[in-house]
């Protein structure tokens with residue numbers, strides 16, 4: 001079976017991380033080798049950039065370029081070799097997150113975003129992207145319930161997450177074959193079931 005690149009997206013606290021393990025388990029249950037990774041991060045250098053991105057304040061364009069620098073390394077060191085070896089790759093975030101957070105949330109110029117996207121991965125796009133869509137007020141309550149100290153993005157206000165959410169939905173509307181939107185206000189079991197149905201329909205044919 002052809003290798004697949006699957007990405008999970010959504011505003012902070014939407015619940016995507018909780019469902020990635022279920023997706024990976026389903027793929028493994030079919031005897032398919034799968035690599036689970038995340039952005040920013042996924043490589044030793046990418047994880048160092050993640051620390052900076054999540055905790056240091058910086059200019060918007062610096063932030064966008066560092067996201068793509070980490071992604072360039074991620075593609076070269078992990079994503080592309082894994083796909084070439086016939087493995088499937090499941091990533092917690094990819095370029096749709098830069099569109100949602102830096103373009104939608106922070107106001108990065110779309111032309112500059114597209115230039116970076118076309119430079120870093122002119123041909124590769126995920127085979128399937130799952131957007132966990134949730135009201136920012138509900139996501140904020142979920143995050144508060146974890147008791148974890150919020151990072152630089154998680155400290156943003158509701159209007160920032162409204163813009164991020166709307167940008168994700170625009171991205172989904174622009175590419176409905178690749179991008180599927182999941183109602184993340186459902187229970188974890190309901191979401192797992194819907195996720196399984198989408199994976200079976202989109203990837204295991």
Ligand SMILES: Nc1ncnc2c1ncn2[C@@H]1O[C@H](COP(=O)(O)OP(=O)(O)OP(=O)(O)O)[C@@H](O)[C@H]1O
Nearest residue numbers: 011012013014015016017018142143146186187188
């Ligand atoms: N469907 C759900 N209903 C209620 N609570 C949920 C649901 N899914 C996840 N949670 C809880 O919400 C919190 C955030 O979940 P999770 O870490 O999966 O979100 P996330 O989208 O990965 O966030 P981040 O992007 O900030 O890492 C966790 O405490 C988790 O147990």
Ligand SMILES: Cc1cn([C@H]2C[C@H](O)[C@@H](COP(=O)(O)O)O2)c(=O)[nH]c1=O
Nearest residue numbers: 012039040067093094097098101153154
């Ligand atoms: C890839 C990517 C990520 N972000 C933001 C989104 C999140 O707030 C953090 C990552 O944290 P998570 O707990 O691992 O989800 O980074 C971004 O703004 N732009 C991006 O391209």
